Amino acid sequence: MDHAYEKKYPLSSKDYRLYEEVGEGVSASVYRALCIPLNEIVAIKVLDLEKCNNDLDGIRREVQMMSLIDHPNLLRAHCSFTADHNLWVVMPYMAGGSCLHIMKTTYPEGFDEPVIATLLREVLKALVYLHGHGHIHRDVKAGNILVDGNGAVKLADFGVSACMFDTGDRQRSRNTFVGTPCWMAPEVMQQLHGYDFKADIWSFGITALELAHGHAPFSKYPPMKVLLMTLQNAPPGLDYERDRRFSRNFKEMVAACLVKDPKKRPSSEKLLKHHFFKHARSNEYIARTILDGLSPLGDRFRALKAKEADLLLQNKAMYGDKEQKSQHEYIRGISAWNFNLDDLKAQASLIQDYDENPGSNDINMNGKEKAGFNDAPDPLSPNNANHDTSEIVEEDGDHILKDRERPFPSSFPLHPLEALKGYFDVTEDDINSSSPKEGIQSEFEPQEDDQEPKPNENEGFERSFSSSKVIINPLPGRGNKFLSGSLIPERVTRSGNGDGDR
Numbered sequence: 028m029d030h031a032y033e034k035k036y037p038l039s040s041k042d043y044r045l046y047e048e049v050g051e052g053v054s055a056s057v058y059r060a061l062c063i064p065l066n067e068i069v070a071i072k073v074l075d076l077e078k079c080n081n082d083l084d085g086i087r088r089e090v091q092m093m094s095l096i097d098h099p100n101l102l103r104a105h106c107s108f109t110a111d112h113n114l115w116v117v118m119p120y121m122a123g124g125s126c127l128h129i130m131k132t133t134y135p136e137g138f139d140e141p142v143i144a145t146l147l148r149e150v151l152k153a154l155v156y157l158h159g160h161g162h163i164h165r166d167v168k169a170g171n172i173l174v175d176g177n178g179a180v181k182l183a184d185f186g187v188s189a190c191m192f193d194t195g196d197r198q199r200s201r202n203t204f205v206g207t208p209c210w211m212a213p214e215v216m217q218q219l220h221g222y223d224f225k226a227d228i229w230s231f232g233i234t235a236l237e238l239a240h241g242h243a244p245f246s247k248y249p250p251m252k253v254l255l256m257t258l259q260n261a262p263p264g265l266d267y268e269r270d271r272r273f274s275r276n277f278k279e280m281v282a283a284c285l286v287k288d289p290k291k292r293p294s295s296e297k298l299l300k301h302h303f304f305k306h307a308r309s310n311e312y313i314a315r316t317i318l319d320g321l322s323p324l325g326d327r328f329r330a331l332k333a334k335e336a337d338l339l340l341q342n343k344a345m346y347g348d349k350e351q352k353s354q355h356e357y358i359r360g361i362s363a364w365n366f367n368l369d370d371l372k373a374q375a376s377l378i379q380d381y382d383e384n385p386g387s388n389d390i391n392m393n394g395k396e397k398a399g400f401n402d403a404p405d406p407l408s409p410n411n412a413n414h415d416t417s418e419i420v421e422e423d424g425d426h427i428l429k430d431r432e433r434p435f436p437s438s439f440p441l442h443p444l445e446a447l448k449g450y451f452d453v454t455e456d457d458i459n460s461s462s463p464k465e466g467i468q469s470e471f472e473p474q475e476d477d478q479e480p481k482p483n484e485n486e487g488f489e490r491s492f493s494s495s496k497v498i499i500n501p502l503p504g505r506g507n508k509f510l511s512g513s514l515i516p517e518r519v520t521r522s523g524n525g526d527g528d529r
């Protein structure tokens with residue numbers, strides 16, 4: 028356990044000296060800093076309260092969570108206080124930065140298996156703790172896995188976490204559409220039965236793929252397309268051919284997490300006992316293998332920002348001024364993306380570009396036609412994940428607090444429009460004026476190999492497209508009720524027979 032928490036961290040900005048910026052969030056910047064009286068390097072997240080007046084609740088929740096949690100694999104706040112119109116959150120300095128940043132700068136193709144096993148075991152220990160205390164993290168992803176200078180791993184960012192035991196507004200938040208599209212569990216998108224801790228297990232599985240490949244599945248698609256693909260396609264997974272370098276244990280572990288029916292996913296506790304984690308190593312191993320030789324976090328952060336700015340410039344001609352702002356948010360991979368009509372139209376108009384990329388066969392993780400697969404069902408194939416879950420997959424009786432009496436049918440019916448309906452108002456005007464619509468209709472047609480296109484020259488720009496965080500509050504009167512129907516062709520929503528049914 029970290030005894031640093033017993034120290035008294037001062038509650039005045041005068042007692043801290045801010046150094047360079049090392050990270051950026053939606054409305055926050057994170058700095059390396061010195062706590063002068065303690066002579067200790069810390070990280071300080073400075074949130075501009077004037078910029079986040081819509082999400083004060085989220086901020087309050089995050090800070091509260093960060094002060095209460097007590098686990099070596101969770102990023103805890105030393106203290107927090109206001110300074111002018113800013114909120115300062117003082118935390119341990121994680122000199123390695125996030126796994127996402129480490130991959131972006133040094134491991135674009137992902138990490139080796141022992142590294143992944145070690146990182147994921149630490150994250151899973153954090154999830155066991157959180158779930159055991161009734162919390163769902165709801166935003167598990169490589170960008171929220173931080174590494175300190177000694178290779179210790181901590182899960183961060185409780186901005187959208189929820190407590191299963193809350194009532195009233197907080198309780199309702201479990202029915203809120205929240206998270207980051209690529210990592211979001213189907214039941215969170217679908218919103219038919221509510222969701223529980225198992226939503227984190229899905230995100231954990233997606234994070235495993237992210238760490239293995241350097242990016243999450245579907246990450247180059249716009250959020251709306253990611254929603255549809257997640258709901259309609261077979262779950263992503265590690266492929267026999269393409270992922271030869273990974274063990275059977277790893278493939279099984281991922282397949283166990285990425286089962287569409289949440290009841291068939293293992294609990295975090297159960298998952299921790301999976302053979303895959305037996306190969307996890309020490310913090311020192313992480314420090315030695317992935318941190319050794321890295322430049323200081325501030326330098327890496329600056330270099331990444333410069334690269335993003337370059338990509339923005341390169342793509343300016345392609346996407347025009349109008350979309351610059353939202354594209355920038357996508358690229359940074361951090362924005363609280365609002366489902367507003369303009370955004371939907373803008374991203375929808377881009378879908379064509381992604382789908383025009385023909386070379387998808389090497390990444391078609393679930394394609395039935397893929398060479399090398401024989402007709403016998405493969406227990407490792409994600410296609411079979413919904414039917415043939417591994418022996419560790421067991422129902423977790425007391426974890427599901429909602430709609431237990433209405434079990435998911437084995438075929439897990441998929442109704443994307445149903446899932447999205449309550450959140451958007453569709454008017455004739457919207458439908459008629461939605462110019463990108465024609466171009467989109469065929470693109471939303473479910474395709475056998477519509478998993479993930481080959482990386483291309485716009486890789487960096489496109490890749491983080493769907494990393495934007497989505498929070499949709501379903502409460503009436505909160506504005507932001509927008510069109511969805513005109514963007515989703517009827518025949519797609521009528522089909523309801525995605526791969527999940529297979």
Ligand SMILES: Nc1ncnc2c1ncn2[C@@H]1O[C@H](COP(=O)(O)OP(=O)(O)OP(=O)(O)O)[C@@H](O)[C@H]1O
Nearest residue numbers: 050051052053055057070118119120121125184361
């Ligand atoms: N304690 C820390 N030490 C070092 N870097 C950190 C620390 N906390 C955060 N960062 C960096 O700053 C970035 C932004 O921080 P954080 O995720 O908390 O902001 P946010 O506004 O919640 O972001 P998001 O939009 O993803 O929710 C992180 O991705 C990480 O790279």
